[in-house]
Structures are given as structure tokens and as C-alpha cells.
Amino acid sequence: MPVIIEIPTAFRRFTDGAPKLDCSATTVAEALNELTARFPDLSRHVRDDQGQIRQFLNVYLNEEDIRFLGGESCCLKEGDRVLLVPSIAGGSE
Amino acid sequence: MSDKYELRCRECGKTWGNAPRSFCEDCFCPLEVAYDYDSLKKIARRDNLAARAFNMWRYCELLPLPGDFAPRSAVGGTPLVASGKLAAKWGLKSLYFKNDAVCFPSLSFKDRVVATALVAARRFNFTTVGCSSTGNLANAVAAQSAQQGFDACVFIPADLEPAKILNTAVYGARIVRINGNYDRVNRLCAQIADRFQWGLVNVNLRPYYSEGSKTHGYEIAEQLGWTLPDNVVVPMAGGSLITKIAKAFRELVTLGWVEAKPVRFFGAQATGCSPISDGVKRNLPRFEPQKPNTIARSLAIGNPADGPYAIKLIRESGGWAEDVSDPEIVAAIKLLAETEGLFTETAGGVTTGVTQKLIAQNRIKPEETTVVCITGNGLKTTDAIAAEFPATEAIAPRLDAFEAYLDAQLGTTAAAART
Numbered sequence: 382m383p384v385i386i387e388i389p390t391a392f393r394r395f396t397d398g399a400p401k402l403d404c405s406a407t408t409v410a411e412a413l414n415e416l417t418a419r420f421p422d423l424s425r426h427v428r429d430d431q432g433q434i435r436q437f438l439n440v441y442l443n444e445e446d447i448r449f450l451g452g453e454s455c456c457l458k459e460g461d462r463v464l465l466v467p468s469i470a471g472g473s474e
Numbered sequence: 475m476s477d478k479y480e481l482r483c484r485e486c487g488k489t490w491g492n493a494p495r496s497f498c499e500d501c502f503c504p505l506e507v508a509y510d511y512d513s514l515k516k517i518a519r520r521d522n523l524a525a526r527a528f529n530m531w532r533y534c535e536l537l538p539l540p541g542d543f544a545p546r547s548a549v550g551g552t553p554l555v556a557s558g559k560l561a562a563k564w565g566l567k568s569l570y571f572k573n574d575a576v577c578f579p580s581l582s583f584k585d586r587v588v589a590t591a592l593v594a595a596r597r598f599n600f601t602t603v604g605c606s607s608t609g610n611l612a613n614a615v616a617a618q619s620a621q622q623g624f625d626a627c628v629f630i631p632a633d634l635e636p637a638k639i640l641n642t643a644v645y646g647a648r649i650v651r652i653n654g655n656y657d658r659v660n661r662l663c664a665q666i667a668d669r670f671q672w673g674l675v676n677v678n679l680r681p682y683y684s685e686g687s688k689t690h691g692y693e694i695a696e697q698l699g700w701t702l703p704d705n706v707v708v709p710m711a712g713g714s715l716i717t718k719i720a721k722a723f724r725e726l727v728t729l730g731w732v733e734a735k736p737v738r739f740f741g742a743q744a745t746g747c748s749p750i751s752d753g754v755k756r757n758l759p760r761f762e763p764q765k766p767n768t769i770a771r772s773l774a775i776g777n778p779a780d781g782p783y784a785i786k787l788i789r790e791s792g793g794w795a796e797d798v799s800d801p802e803i804v805a806a807i808k809l810l811a812e813t814e815g816l817f818t819e820t821a822g823g824v825t826t827g828v829t830q831k832l833i834a835q836n837r838i839k840p841e842e843t844t845v846v847c848i849t850g851n852g853l854k855t856t857d858a859i860a861a862e863f864p865a866t867e868a869i870a871p872r873l874d875a876f877e878a879y880l881d882a883q884l885g886t887t888a889a890a891a892r893t
Contacts, residue, residue, distance in 0.1 A: 390668050391499050426502050436760060436782060437485075437503050444658060446777060448763050466664045467497045468504070468779050469677050 386416050386463045395423040409442060410453040412463050427465075437468040479538045481681055482508035484783075492538070494598045494673060496680040504779075505681050507538045511728050520700070520731045527551070529578075530586055530689035536725060537689070538682050539593055546622055549589040550689050552577050554697035554845070559813040564833050568843040570703070571810075572694050574850070575818050580617040580641065581851035582610035582772075582819075583690055583715065588618050590686035591675035595624065600673030604628050606663040607676075608656050608711065608772045609638030610819075610850050615675060616647035627672070629659050635771060637854045655766055657777045676712075684714045691722025694845050695732050702726075702735045704842035707829045709821045709849055710741040710750050710795070711773040713784030719847075720787050739788050740837070741795035742828035744768035744803060744820075750781045751795035754788050761785060769800045769858045770820040772850055794837050798827035804859050806830065807852065817852030825849075 383403040388396050396402070402419060406412035413434070417424040429435050440447045441464040447455055457463070481490040483498035484506050490498070497504055518535035526532040530550030534543065553573045561569035574583035588611070595603050604627040605615050612628040619626035626647035630639065631654060642649055652659045667677040675683045695702055702723055708716040716739055726732045743751045746768030753761035761781045766774035778784070788795055798806065803820055806827035811817050818826070829846050832838045852859075869875045 389665075391497065391502065394499075435502070437497070439661070439777070441661060444654070444661075446657065446661075446763060449765070464661075464665075466661055467502045469496050469660070469664055469680055 383459065384412055384457045384461045384463065386412055387465070388416075389465055389467065391467065392423060392426065392465065395426070396420045407457055408453065409440060409447050409455050409457065409463060412457060413440070413453065439466045439468055440464070441466065477538075477540075478513050478535075479507050479509045481505040492597070494594070494600070494678040496678055507681050507685050509536070509725075511725070515729060518729060520729075523696070530589060530686070530693075533689055533692045536692070536722075536729075537590055538685050539590070540597055543593065547579060547589075547618070549578055549585045549618075550693065552693065554694060555814060555816065557814055560810070563813065564830065565840050566833070566838070566844060567841055570694075570698075570843075570845045571814060571816060572690065572697075572845055572847050573816060574690065575816065575822065575848050575852065579621075580610070580613040581854065582614065583687070583847075583849040584610045584614040585618070586689050587611075587683045587686035588614040588675055591673070591679045591683035592618055592622055592624065594679050594682035595673035595675070596622075598673065598679075600671070601625060602627060602670075603673040603675060603679075604663075604666075605675045605677075606630075606656065606660040607642075608774055609634050609642075609854065610772050611676065612642040612647070612649070613638065613854075616642040616645035619647065620645040624673075629663055629666075631656055631659055635855055635857055637856065638771075641854060656775050657763070657766075660775075660777075660779075684718055687715045687718035688722035688725070690715070690847065691719035692726065694719070695723065695726050698843070698845075700726075700732050701843075702732055702737050703845045704735075705738045705740060705793070705838050705844040707740045707742055707825055707832065707838075707844065707846045709773055709825045709847065710743050710784055711775045711778065711821075713741075713750055713778040713780035715847070715849070716741055717780055717783045717787050720791070737791060738793040739791040740793045740828070740832055741784060741788050742825045743795065743797040744770035744773055744824050745797040745799045746770070747774045747776055748797040749776060750778055750784050751797045753781065753785050754795035758785075768803075768820075769855075770803055770824050771855070772819060772821045773824060794832065794835075796828045796831045796835075798824055798831065802827045804862060807859055808862065810848075811852070816848060818848045819850035819852050819855040820858050821850050822848040822852070 386402045404415040485503035528551040529548040531545040555571040557569040602625040632651040747766035749761045763777040803823035807823035
């Protein structure tokens with residue numbers, strides 16, 4: 382069973398409507414790279430100019446924020462789900 | 475545009491009209507409500523307020539409301555309490571408590587944000603509304619939904635304070651308890667908003683919701699005689715309120731309702747959940763999320779959505795952020811009650827305790843005007859301080875028993891009071 386990347390609705394116009402992507406990555410970083418290699422238009426929405434995951438994008442491995450798992454180098458096993466969730470902020474600059 | 479406001483991306487600036495969405499679909503950064511201030515200047519006049527009731531709707535032109543809006547309840551309009559005893563104790567000349575512990579109808583500042591969110595929910599034809607909540611927001615959504623005829627479904631961490639769960643349940647709202655902390659509840663709600671056609675007030679209605687917070691700031695300025703304070707101390711959970719008070723002050727300056735003045739914004743958190751204050755104190759480029767562990771449950775958001783904007787505001791205003799431990803929170807709740815007669819929940823203990831710390835650090839100075847924001851009511855978190863007040867032994871209904879009680883409590887000096 383591969384690793385599954387779940388794609389939120391707002392991202393799907395960059396993924397030809399695909400709601401998920403099966404991949405064989407062994408780390409979250411590899412999974413994100415597979416995702417953006419498959420759908421290049423998504424790249425700039427996933428990483429900023431410095432190559433970091435964008436500030437207002439939260440990435441979860443199953444139920445946990447990857448920042449509590451050592452960041453995107455954390456390892457994946459078969460059947461894991463990687464979730465991309467835009468951060469919901471609403472204050473003001 | 476026919477409306478005098480619309481959603482605009484805070485990063486790329488693209489506008490999106492008015493719709494139930496909270497992030498820019500081009501760059502996936504947050505949206506906020508932007509106004510046509512040139513038009514507003516022509517219709518929004520300070521003089522108009524004199525004939526209006528003192529509640530949040532008196533600032534209706536400055537909120538994202540439809541042209542035919544009619545208020546359904548008198549939300550906001552809370553007291554700005556001039557401090558006597560605590561100001562003297564702390565050596566301050568001009569200290570105020572903005573007391574949203576008595577906000578109508580559910581006794582927290584969340585009544586304000588839900589009020590504007592439900593106007594948006596009606597506009598976008600939602601029949602079911604909901605939220606992810608640490609308690610106060612769920613109370614506010616449940617209460618106002620009951621009055622206005624929305625079906626309410628709220629999502630809360632399973633281990634929330636019993637009083638906050640009860641204060642939601644009584645209004646007939648559906649309560650979904652989630653095994654996990656608020657950040658997990660919030661993540662689930664983002665997925666639910668993506669799947670269901672529901673108006674989640676702090677998810678897909680968030681830009682409209684958070685605008686309600688501005689009224690806390692408008693009222694402060696008006697109650698100070700249309701002037702701005704030198705310092706504001708604000709509790710921070712997701713980090714939105716502090717930025718919205720700043721927006722309110724900026725707007726009043728833009729409209730010419732108050733004179734421009736530098737205001738320092740101070741953020742308050744519990745040490746057991748302090749990602750924003752930690753980011754400020756360590757001067758981090760990005761805050762680091764935390765796993766909350768504090769009695770201040772209403773502030774227990776380890777991954778604060780507006781954290782980056784709160785940190786930016788605090789830094790640029792010349793303010794600071796601090797945090798206090800659970801024992802300091804309890805002590806501050808008691809201090810505020812004993813000196814000012816105000817009973818606040820744990821979040822208010824955080825704000826009061828942090829204010830004390832900032833004064834000790836000389837970041838808040840005696841001659842300045844300082845406003846401390848109290849955002850919730852102590853009756854909702856009595857469990858947090860119950861251990862401080864063990865039940866006393868009952869006495870017999872006889873005068874000699876009372877005299878013996880007084881002697882035991884006060885010693886022989888009690889005899890002097892007898893006639």
C-alpha cells in the first residue's frame with residue numbers, strides 16, 4: 382500500500398482535479414517533491430523562494446503536524462497519509 | 475463594487491469579492507476584509523454615533539454588513555473600567571480594564587466575532603453554522619444561532635472545562651467532542667469546511683468573523699474620549715484579536731475620528747502555551763508550534779493562525795510579549811477580583827499577570843495610559859481556582875456559635891465589636 386497525499390479542494394485546479402496522489406516516498410520531503418514534480422504548477426504554492434514549506438501551509442502526517450515530527454525529513458511508512466491544509470488566519474497586518 | 479468592502483489577499487493583494495472563503499486561491503495566503511475608505515469617509519461620521527445605542531452595531535459602517543442590515547441583538551458595548559486600587563498598587567496613573575467578561579449574550583468577546591460571522595452566514599445562505607472552539611466561541615455560536623435560527627454544530631477538544639460545554643449545550647447546539655487538542659480540532663474543521671457546505675465561523679467565514687473584534691478597539695477609543703491609549707495588553711490565542719484592535723485604531727485615524735498616535739501592542743500568553751510570546755522574546759523569524767499544557771484553555775492554541783501577523787505587529791509597534799505560569803494566572807485572577815471587583819476567566823488572569831510583569835520590566839511606564847483587555851468571564855472557569863477556596867466548616871444557627879466562630883477567626887479582637 383503506497384503513501385497517500387491528500388489534496389485540498391483549492392489545490393485541485395493545479396492537479397487536474399485529482400483529490401489525492403499515491404506515491405512511494407519514504408519521507409515527507411520526498412512526498413512533496415513527488416507531488417510538485419507530478420503537478421509543477423503547484424510548486425510555488427508548496428514552497429517559498431527559499432525552498433521552505435510556505436508559512437501559511439500546514440502539512441500533517443496522519444494526524445500530526447510535521448513540525449512536531451522533526452519537519453519534512455520525517456519518515457513515511459506504507460499506508461501513511463500526508464495532508465496539506467492551508468492555514469486559516471483572519472487577523473490583520 | 476456595490477459593497478464598500480471585499481476580501482483581499484494579505485500577501486499578493488488580489489481581491490476576491492465577497493464569498494465564504496478564507497484564503498487566496500492564487501497564493502493560498504490569508505484573506506482579510508478590505509474597505510473603500512474614501513467612500514466610508516463620506517458616510518461614516520463620528521457625530522452619527524450620538525443617536526445610536528452603545529453596542530457594537532454603532533460602528534456599522536466600519537463592519538462588513540449588507541446595506542439593509544438590521545441588528546438582531548445588542549452585542550458588545552462593554553464597560554471600560556478605570557482602575558483605582560490596582561493602578562495605585564502598580565503605581566500607574568492611568569490604567570483601564572476593557573471588560574468583555576460581561577459581553578452580551580455569552581460573556582466573552584467572542585460574541586462580537588460571531589455577530590459579524592452570522593451576518594455573513596445569512597448573506598451566503600448557510601443554514602448550518604459551526605466552529606472549532608476552546609469553549610467561549612462555541613458558547614457564542616450556540617447562543618446567537620439559537621436566537622437567529624441557525625443549526626449549530628460545534629467542535630471542541632474532548633477535555634474542555636465542564637462549564638464551557640454546558641454553556642454550549644444549553645442552547646441546543648450539537649456538540650462534537652474530538653479526541654485531541656484544539657489544533658487537531660481546528661485541522662479537522664478545515665477539512666470539514668472543504669467537504670461540507672457549512673458556515674464555519676472561524677474557518678471559511680473567518681475574514682468576516684475576525685472583523686467583529688475591531689469593535690473592541692473602537693469602543694476603547696470612544697470610551698477614552700476619542701483618543702488612543704499608549705499601551706494595550708491583549709491576550710493571544712490564535713493571535714487575531716491583537717491585530718484587529720490595531721486595525722480598528724488605524725481605521726479611526728484614517729477616518730479622522732482620533733488623532734494619530736503611536737500605540738504599543740503587548741501580547742499575553744500562558745507559559746504552557748506561548749508560541750507567539752516565545753517567538754517575540756527569542757526574535758524568531760517564524761514561531762515554533764507548541765503542545766499546550768496550561769489551565770488557560772481558552773488561549774491553548776499551539777499553532778496560532780495569526781501568529782505571524784501578531785508577532786509583526788508587536789515588533790513594529792515597539793511592544794513586547796510575555797507569558798505567565800499557571801500559579802501566576804490564578805494569583806492574577808484573585809488580584810483582579812480583590813482590587814477591582816472583576817471576575818475574569820483564566821485568559822484574563824493571563825492578561826492581568828502579564829501586565830504586572832511588563833510593569834516590573836519597565837516596559838509599561840507609570841505616566842502612560844494603559845488598557846488591559848479582559849475577554850472572558852470567571853464563572854466559566856471556576857474549576858481552575860476552586861482549590862484556592864476550600865469550603866469552610868458550617869456553624870450552628872446560634873449567636874454564641876457565631877461569636878465563637880469570630881473568636882476563632884479573628885482572635886479576641888472580635889470582642890471589641892460586640893455591643
